[in-house]
Amino acid sequence: MSLPNTSRRHFLVTAGAAAATAGWSFGQEPAQAAAARYHRLNLQNPAAAPFLESYKKAITIMLQLPPSDARNWYRNAFIHTLDCPHGNWWFVVWHRGFTGWFERTVRELSGDANFAFPYWDWTALPQLPDSFFNGVLDPNNPAFIASYNEFFAQLSNPMSALWNSFSPAQLQQMRNRGFRSINDVWQAVRDSPMFFPRGRARTLTRQNPGFDATTRRAVSIGTIRNALAPTDFISFGSGKTANHSGSATQGILESQPHNNVHNNIGGFMQDLLSPTDPVFFAHHSNIDRLWDVWTRKQQRLGLPTLPTGADLPPWANEPFLFFMGPDGKPVAKNKAGDYATIGDFNYDYEPGSGETVIPAATRPGDMNNKVWLGTLGASALNLGASARAEVMVPQAVPEAAMKEDGPAVFAKITIEPMADTKGVEFHVLVNAPEGAKQVDLDSPSFAGTFSTFGARLGGHENQPLSFLMPLTEAVQKLREANELKPDQPLRVQVVAERKGVNLTPLEAKVSEISVGTF
Amino acid sequence: MLLALPRDRAADEQVAVRITVGTLAKGARIVVKTAEGEVVGAVAPFGVLPGRKAGSFMVPVPLAAMKDGKVTLQLEVEEPAQVGKPRAPTKTEVEAANLELMPVSGTPE
Numbered sequence: 122m123s124l125p126n127t128s129r130r131h132f133l134v135t136a137g138a139a140a141a142t143a144g145w146s147f148g149q150e151p152a153q154a155a156a157a158r159y160h161r162l163n164l165q166n167p168a169a170a171p172f173l174e175s176y177k178k179a180i181t182i183m184l185q186l187p188p189s190d191a192r193n194w195y196r197n198a199f200i201h202t203l204d205c206p207h208g209n210w211w212f213v214v215w216h217r218g219f220t221g222w223f224e225r226t227v228r229e230l231s232g233d234a235n236f237a238f239p240y241w242d243w244t245a246l247p248q249l250p251d252s253f254f255n256g257v258l259d260p261n262n263p264a265f266i267a268s269y270n271e272f273f274a275q276l277s278n279p280m281s282a283l284w285n286s287f288s289p290a291q292l293q294q295m296r297n298r299g300f301r302s303i304n305d306v307w308q309a310v311r312d313s314p315m316f317f318p319r320g321r322a323r324t325l326t327r328q329n330p331g332f333d334a335t336t337r338r339a340v341s342i343g344t345i346r347n348a349l350a351p352t353d354f355i356s357f358g359s360g361k362t363a364n365h366s367g368s369a370t371q372g373i374l375e376s377q378p379h380n381n382v383h384n385n386i387g388g389f390m391q392d393l394l395s396p397t398d399p400v401f402f403a404h405h406s407n408i409d410r411l412w413d414v415w416t417r418k419q420q421r422l423g424l425p426t427l428p429t430g431a432d433l434p435p436w437a438n439e440p441f442l443f444f445m446g447p448d449g450k451p452v453a454k455n456k457a458g459d460y461a462t463i464g465d466f467n468y469d470y471e472p473g474s475g476e477t478v479i480p481a482a483t484r485p486g487d488m489n490n491k492v493w494l495g496t497l498g499a500s501a502l503n504l505g506a507s508a509r510a511e512v513m514v515p516q517a518v519p520e521a522a523m524k525e526d527g528p529a530v531f532a533k534i535t536i537e538p539m540a541d542t543k544g545v546e547f548h549v550l551v552n553a554p555e556g557a558k559q560v561d562l563d564s565p566s567f568a569g570t571f572s573t574f575g576a577r578l579g580g581h582e583n584q585p586l587s588f589l590m591p592l593t594e595a596v597q598k599l600r601e602a603n604e605l606k607p608d609q610p611l612r613v614q615v616v617a618e619r620k621g622v623n624l625t626p627l628e629a630k631v632s633e634i635s636v637g638t639f
Numbered sequence: 640m641l642l643a644l645p646r647d648r649a650a651d652e653q654v655a656v657r658i659t660v661g662t663l664a665k666g667a668r669i670v671v672k673t674a675e676g677e678v679v680g681a682v683a684p685f686g687v688l689p690g691r692k693a694g695s696f697m698v699p700v701p702l703a704a705m706k707d708g709k710v711t712l713q714l715e716v717e718e719p720a721q722v723g724k725p726r727a728p729t730k731t732e733v734e735a736a737n738l739e740l741m742p743v744s745g746t747p748e
Contacts, residue, residue, distance in 0.1 A: 205686065207685060207686035207687075208686070208694045208695075298688055299688055299689055299690055299691070305689075308689070309688075309689045312689070313665065313689075334678065335668070335670050335678050335681045335717075336681070338678045338679070338680065338681070339680060339681060339683075343699075343701075343748060344680065344699060346745070346748060347653060347655075347699035347748060348699075350653055350741070350743035350744060350745055350747070351741050351742070351743055352742045352743060352744050353742070356741050356742075360695075366688065368687075368688075368691065368692070368693075368694040369694070369695070370657060370694070370695040370696070370697060371694060371695065371696045371697060372697055373655065373697050373698070373699055376680070376682065376696040376697050376698065377680050377681075377698065377699075379685070380682075380683045380684065380685040380696075381668075381681055381683045383683075383685045384666065384668065384683040384685060385683075387666075391665075391666065391685070392685075392686070393686055418744060419744075422744055424744070478744070478745060480744075480745075
């Protein structure tokens with residue numbers, strides 16, 4: 122490991138931030154906005170009752186829309202049939218997008234500007250809520266299509282027209298699911314079966330709404346704590362596959378409460394037309410809430426919240442091509458990475474079961490000798506690009522660093538072997554202003570500069586180089602300038618610069634950026 | 640079935656059984672119990688695409704059920720048409736069951 126040869130020179134920050142693939146360098150952003158506009162309440166909260174009335178109003182409208190309208194109730198359910206991931210690492214993120222866009226549609230059609238889906242905390246209430254047997258919240262209601270034959274008659278032509286409008290990319294998604302034609306879709310709907318006639322749209326009834334003992338175990342607080350306990354995204358959110366129609370290992374969240382609730386309710390809820398049952402969105406709001414709980418737990422512990430390293434780009438770039446907006450038109454945000462955080466959906470959750478897994482902020486004394494690995498958003502270093510990572514560091518660290526006896530904070534930067542390091546300096550920035558093209562030496566964001574010294578001998582030419590860059594002063598200055606926001610990651614950036622005239626192209630790759638204390 | 644951990648459990652790891660399911664009748668589920676009959680979870684496949692196997696499912700195993708790195712689990716298939724008549728799964732239904740260790744935050748249960 123080379124010692125930093127710190128020097129302070131005026132330098133330019135390149136606009137090479139663009140090298141970070143737009144939309145997936147978010148890494149560790151907090152799941153919730155600092156002050157959300159919409160609030161997803163617990164269904165059992167009396168304040169949620171007006172939202173259920175708005176939901177019923179919107180459902181009534183959507184049941185009456187012609188099936189040629191993408192906002193028709195059953196057309197919305199078909200989005201799930203055609204595209205939903207189950208048993209893979211896109212499970213939580215796709216359902217966040219699906220539920221989020223549908224929430225906007227309900228908000229629009231109901232005229233309730235504050236509408237947000239109430240969530241069903243089945244850990245606290247292990248039975249189908251009584252409100253979901255009222256009016257159109259119950260798929261057995263006469264407003265719903267009564268038979269498969271009538272369903273096929275109404276939806277067949279519109280679904281064929283939809284299929285014929287698919288782009289090549291959308292048709293590829295269909296092939297990934299084994300659907301080579303719209304007939305394959307209808308065969309699956311008919312044979313599974315996915316449609317249930319009036320009177321059998323659910324198994325649970327108002328007289329018998331409770332989960333059986335096995336399902337109660339699946340939603341119990343012990344199982345939920347197990348589901349929230351994993352420290353990496355894949356173990357939490359189900360396994361890696363090549364595309365979101367593939368099947369890998371289902372994590373505990375999907376395998377236990379998600380699946381068992383779907384199947385115990387029965388009827389539409391037990392297969393891929395499940396959004397036909399209005400309770401689907403209350404169920405999936407709770408799944409999404411638990412993902413948010415897990416994310417905030419990870420953030421508090423300084424652990425990754427998303428797939429890391431080389432796993433992040435393929436996860437974030439997976440196409441989601443079938444979401445529809447409140448205007449009935451395809452949405453522009455069509456990648457998984459667009460839904461990695463709650464972001465523009467701008468909602469938060471009333472606390473519910475599982476919240477206690479988020480540890481309290483640790484004391485300053487606990488901050489010594491820790492390391493937090495950053496999520497690399499861009500790793501290439503050249504004269505046109507900088508490497509950057511977001512590192513989720515507990516809020517207590519900058520607080521502790523302000524104390525005279527607090528921990529020293531450093532960044533560890535590892536660079537892959539370079540052909541020629543002569544004259545190269547590496548400048549390290551922390552939380553540089555977004556879009557800035559120049560950072561002054563006395564900026565709070567400027568942490569320092571390191572460079573290599575001497576020739577690399579003894580067989581070390583092909584080994585990565587790691588540098589420790591002190592960050593304590595930068596962290597202190599940023600905190601004094603109120604530039605460190607709670608629950609937001611440190612943005613560490615490495616900018617390369619070459620002195621003198623050198624005809625060798627400057628190219629380097631950063632393989633790790635982490636932040637530690639000692 | 641008697642299952643063993645692949646190695647000694649670390650203090651910050653929890654135990655789960657990965658159950659790999661081939662084909663299971665629609666609406667059926669595989670209930671996982673300890674030797675004493677305590678239900679620890681259930682595999683209830685959802686959203687299985689036509690022509691595909693059901694996949695693999697993680698079911699948490701309480702540490703209290705473990706002894707010397709081993710646990711005896713019972714797997715029972717419950718089918719809608721055979722209420723009250725659980726049975727052992729066939730090899731087509733349960734292709735494999737293996738204990739796994741997962742790093743976790745907090746105290747493993």
